Amino acid sequence: MRPREFLFGVTLLIIILVIWGISNNHPKMQERARNIQQNMFGLYIDGVISTDVLTPSSPKCSLSKECPIDHFAFKIVSGAADVLGPKICFDGKIVMSGVMNNAGKGLNIVFVNGSNGNIEDFNFFDMYFEEPVKLLEFLKKIKPGMLVLVASFDDPATKMNDEIRNIFVGLGSTLIKDVGFRDNWVFAGAAGIGEKSPFEKRSANDEKTNIYERWPEMVEIDGCFPRKI
Numbered sequence: 001m002r003p004r005e006f007l008f009g010v011t012l013l014i015i016i017l018v019i020w021g022i023s024n025n026h027p028k029m030q031e032r033a034r035n036i037q038q039n040m041f042g043l044y045i046d047g048v049i050s051t052d053v054l055t056p057s058s059p060k061c062s063l064s065k066e067c068p069i070d071h072f073a074f075k076i077v078s079g080a081a082d083v084l085g086p087k088i089c090f091d092g093k094i095v096m097s098g099v100m101n102n103a104g105k106g107l108n109i110v111f112v113n114g115s116n117g118n119i120e121d122f123n124f125f126d127m128y129f130e131e132p133v134k135l136l137e138f139l140k141k142i143k144p145g146m147l148v149l150v151a152s153f154d155d156p157a158t159k160m161n162d163e164i165r166n167i168f169v170g171l172g173s174t175l176i177k178d179v180g181f182r183d184n185w186v187f188a189g190a191a192g193i194g195e196k197s198p199f200e201k202r203s204a205n206d207e208k209t210n211i212y213e214r215w216p217e218m219v220e221i222d223g224c225f226p227r228k229i
């Protein structure tokens, strides 16, 4: 039964009861009619509220559990070979993905305001065919207090240079110095804290261990990023 029909039915019932009560001039009956009215509406409203409460809410970004208060949930998945695009989720929102068609080969990078969680910017940069001029311009927009999320797709390193590697080191990366041709790399760091980030993974392109012939297995990190106050 739809809510409107239900309310209509309830209202009709109450009118009948009230008229019946008045025509019988029976004060007790009128009171009972009022009670029924309150109970019915109470029940109805309770029902709406309790279904909201009972709806199971899954943790943001499909983490296995909720992040503590003052933390942002995130999940970063690299691309798979040159076929499946990467995915970057932050605070419950998928910011970039192959499915959304806003991710691409090379490096996929998201800037987040570390205090309020706003997505400040995101883009992807081809690292095989293009000179990294645009990437360097982009990275120079990083300000202290920003979180930086990175996912590789296909090849993140052919045009990588020391200037770029040093910027990632400054954001807390320890693995970037080894990231090479067709490696997979995912990283989450922060500008201006001068600490090594615990959120980083690399899988090396190695014929002996590659699972996609010419590409290594995909890598993934997730966790809870402390909010910068």
Ligand SMILES: *[C@@H]1O[C@H](CO)[C@@H](O)[C@H](O)[C@H]1NC(C)=O
Residues within 6 Å of the ligand: 113, 114, 115, 116, 120, 143, 144, 145, 146
């Ligand atoms: C984050 O947002 C706040 C509020 O808009 C702003 O004051 C602050 O400068 C921003 N921080 C960064 C690193 O963009």
